[in-house]
Amino acid sequence: MSRQNQTFKAAVNSALASFGALAPGAELGSEAELAAKLSISRTTARNVLAHLVQLGVVEWEGRRKTLLRAPCPEDRFPPEDVALPAELAERQLQEWILRTDLPPGSQIHESELARQLDIPVALVRDLLQNFRVSGLIEKNPNKHWTFRGFTREYATEMCDMRELIERAAIRQLIADPEHPSLPRMAEMERLHIALLARDDAAMTEFPALDARFHRIICQAADNRFFDEFAHRISIIVHYHYQWNKRDETARNRAAIREHLAVIRAVLSGRGEDALAAFDHHLATARTTLLASVNWG
Amino acid sequence: MSRQNQTFKAAVNSALASFGALAPGAELGSEAELAAKLSISRTTARNVLAHLVQLGVVEWEGRRKTLLRAPCPEDRFPPEDVALPAELAERQLQEWILRTDLPPGSQIHESELARQLDIPVALVRDLLQNFRVSGLIEKNPNKHWTFRGFTREYATEMCDMRELIERAAIRQLIADPEHPSLPRMAEMERLHIALLARDDAAMTEFPALDARFHRIICQAADNRFFDEFAHRISIIVHYHYQWNKRDETARNRAAIREHLAVIRAVLSGRGEDALAAFDHHLATARTTLLASVNWG
DNA sequence: TTACGGTTTTTTATAAATAAAATACCTTTA
DNA sequence: TAAAGGTATTTTATTTATAAAAAACCGTAA
Structure with a gap:
């Protein structure tokens, strides 16, 4: 399904939060300024603006962007939509490895883990590779991973x-x-x-x-x-x-x-x-x- | 194109090399023994045997496997076919980063590197992520990598x-x-x-x-x-x-x-x-x- | 009855496809 | 004329597809 738009959603929430300091009727500055403030590209900033218009929070006509009303909690995206899947999965994986209390020498299968955590195998692979540096797991080429154990x-x-x-x-x-x-x-x-x-x-x-x-x-x-x-x-x-x-x-x-x-x-x-x-x-x-x- | 059969080819070469010690007419032991000796699965060992039969080096009938003739250099796969693409690419990437003499702060783009080294972007990504531990490069999320420099x-x-x-x-x-x-x-x-x-x-x-x-x-x-x-x-x-x-x-x-x-x-x-x-x-x-x- | 070989299933390694996000380029307007 | 907006292109993040390789299963013969 390719990429989800977490960056966009996080930026919308972050933009809404920043509006708390402004009164309705305030002007919003240029697209480039908004992009810089939210640490995103202008492309995404424009998508954010378009979304805010749909919400009825902002009026956008050429280079005039006006705040129509104070944002309410319903305008925001829920937190689980905002988190990057990779970061979410990273914590899940760490939880799984460190809380399951596996005996040393246990086999860890990418595919099994992918099923358990409900994430694609490629991501599991990336995460395990990254976690390898912790010294707790090692790779058997062409085969499974091995948990060396918190010994x-x-x-x-x-x-x-x-x-x-x-x-x-x-x-x-x-x-x-x-x-x-x-x-x-x-x-x-x-x-x-x-x-x-x-x-x-x-x-x-x-x-x-x-x-x-x-x-x-x-x-x-x-x-x-x-x-x-x-x-x-x-x-x-x-x-x-x-x-x-x-x-x-x-x-x-x-x-x-x-x-x-x-x-x-x-x-x-x-x-x-x-x-x-x-x-x-x-x-x-x-x-x-x-x-x-x-x-x- | 998915996986190439490097493991198989390397195993064939390695099997041929091990035959140097045997005289024609010698018996070859069980599939499991061969697999263990070559550190591969029995599945691959069977593929190797089948290939050796095709080459006319081995005769294989049920559980009787006989060496027909001493292997010659032409039987072997060339070395470039045997190397794993990932390992090959890893050295290429290290060469590229460390010999190009990039100035500190240079941008490194996954896609550009993929074109230059003629390998898929996903692999470049993996390799860069792995190389990150060296402390020489860092990732800008959603953007390019930065070469911190051998300063x-x-x-x-x-x-x-x-x-x-x-x-x-x-x-x-x-x-x-x-x-x-x-x-x-x-x-x-x-x-x-x-x-x-x-x-x-x-x-x-x-x-x-x-x-x-x-x-x-x-x-x-x-x-x-x-x-x-x-x-x-x-x-x-x-x-x-x-x-x-x-x-x-x-x-x-x-x-x-x-x-x-x-x-x-x-x-x-x-x-x-x-x-x-x-x-x-x-x-x-x-x-x-x-x-x-x-x-x- | 156990070790071995044939067959099937599972898992890994790699490539390719796709949408999001960033960047670059061009046009417009204050 | 310079800063802003509109549009096109490039690049990254993520998922999916596919073949190789490993592992599991099962029947058979020494």
Whole structure:
């Protein structure tokens, strides 16, 4: 069926949202301006305008485009129409692989997965190929894929690599008192303190904060290979949080305190302390991760 | 046109080659045995047998398969028929990107590349997506790819990552006197001494040896993420050797001596010396790589 | 009764088709 | 005359089609 018009639909929604600031009767600027504002081509911008005319939200006569009425929720496309099928399917696939708890060595068939997720095989193929970099699956040429498993070895190898990278990154961060990442560390301090003050139920917000913390550390090195690895790993770590629920809130509170120790040492320029605190945090993070391994 | 039968053709060639050890009149074993020996399915093995019958090389009657005559060169399929189109195209694409000397920021269009390399766009897309991990290109959604360029930044980031990994790997290598990679290091010593004894013309063989040396170091850590990165990088380094021809033979001889210093220190258990020698080699390798940067 | 061969079904690799979206080109109008 | 709109062309994203290759199934003979 070829392409669906997600870009168009997303642009319509985004245009409608931007009209909230305007009063009916306002003029809308040129097609090129609209295209630039929505980060789309002028072709799509024109399609959006045409659609808005059909909705009765806009009047369009030559180069005069007038807002007729404030947009209402019914004008918007539903969110599931807006998401790109590829991105939607990517999350579905990750869910499937990481939550099905397959034993190591399991066969993964493109065609079977395509049926289960109700997406074309070609897309499954693309997604698996992309996911391969995570180190969790491998291809048998002319045959199926194999799930290598979230094993003790995998977790160890991942932690080794991660510690190597993040230690190098934090060394760069503490070496430069003017480092551009420092303001974001200050912001992190506030967020950590705020979360620590809240009740146990709020601890569900920790995984996202943890991901941001490690990402900021990584980005301090300004190295594309660090970022690439960190991104891949964050997906795995994200799922790991859903496997190991034992002592969850206690662990999370402890981790927040460990983060804070690192952040405060970094911000106050105590380099050695920061390194020591960070090493300590990496050690507990490794223990936590290994505790969530089900296989081997 | 769908799939071509490369697997079949490669299997025929491989079967013919294995017949060199047999005398005419010899019996050939079961279909399953043949399939296992050639690492193909029984289906393809049967097709191979049928083809060999047509060639008059084999007689096949029920479960009796007899070699009629020694295979001759004409029986074999030409090498270009045997290579997988995807692998062929992958090398073509790498050649194109890394030898065209595009300025950083250049647009790369899937369709244009498909025309130039005479392969379907879908394949170009796959290959570019795969090559993305090298950090040299990036995708603009709904638009073209951008060549980020083999710049000073790129080379620096690559070296930073490489040194991090290889230092960690060699530390593991020297920490264990029974390390399984040590025999391969001994083999490496022989190869390096042999190459050093030969004339300048033989120095063209150094890049391949260099790649093997660094690969063995990497593999000593037994970490899939290390290997993955090392593999990606080896492709880039391979091309870099073709850009920087100045003082080539002198540089290569010096590098061989540096390798030897590392290898000997490792083999004789002088850990500190090995680390120092390796650091020294990494420093010159970095200098060499940066000297071949044409942009920025 | 089990290993083997014949046959059918499933799955993968590749190519081609199609609509969306971007870009380029040309015309118009303020 | 320059910026905007209209139109045509190119390129990308996605689906579908097809043959090769693998795997499963089943009957048969040593």
